[in-house]
Amino acid sequence: MRILIATDAWLPQVNGVVRSLQSTVAEAEKLGARIDLLTPADFRTVPMPTYPEIRLALATPSRVAKRMDQIGAHFVHIATEGPIGLMARRVCLNRGHSFSTSYHTRFPEYLSARAPVPERLSYAWLRRFHxxxxxxxxxxxxxxTELRARGFRNIMRWSRGVDAELFRPRPTEELDAFVAGLPRPILLSVGRVAVEKNISAFLDLDLPGSKVVVGEGPARAELEAKHPEVHFLGLKEGEALARIYAAADVFVFPSLTDTFGIVLLEALASGVPVAAFPVTGPLDVLGEAPADAPVGVLSNDLREASLAALAIDRKRARDFALRFSWRACTEQFLHNIDAAVALSLATAAAS
Structure with a gap:
């Protein structure tokens, strides 16, 4: 089966959605499946207001339909609810083609953090979309569970994975020289530096050692000026990012809105225990660890969690992360596509 994924999140963006899609496409090819992508690279783009790092595609139904016809996909998966996702959804509905979607980002919470838009209105729109x-x-x-309670239907599970060969414990000579030379303990946070990531909850903590932040975003300049004691390293990828993870003592994840948090798995695969709030994402990932062998600490007191995580065995964190693979994630995605096709055929036959 030839699958088309329509996504507004794509390179040069660096985030969990892009990483998930890249890894899924690569693993699908190894499994004999063909996935094509419809991304902002196929259109003219404009910077997103208040967030110029993100480019919005000037997509139209006719251009999306033309691209879909050129690819000739048997099934469409819509990964995001942006301009490309909206146009792909419209084309599929107009043509009577079935499609699936994914819910990656808590847009209602993100939007309400930036503008006075009630979350219930955003969720009503998203429910209709999906x-x-x-x-x-x-x-x-x-x-x-949360989305079912909000009226979302036909929900399927699609977990995430980690590149455990790249993100791994490393000998001292392989660690990032700057980070490894900082006063210990090193408390690391990786992600978009933006208000919706709640990074101030980490930066405001009174903690020993050194705080390190990896990532870019619209809040960086303000937070860097407010916290001169914090080491902001900017955007890092690949080996450079992996060496920084491996040099850290605790990974601090302050977000209250992430739906998963791939960075959690990257830290654990590097042998770094996690401190986080007990919310969606950390609860699900860390909650799979045995109660008598934790790989992180969840607490509404993030300082308490950060200090307690220092005592966790790094090997235990690494061993736990090895349970997550992009191959298993991709197999789950392809199974969901088969199930969506079967449901569409059954619905058509019954109507």
Missing amino acids: NAGAGVMVSTATLE
């Missing part, structure tokens, strides 16, 4: 498809894929059990 319920038109044959299935909506979510990454965790907690998110599935």
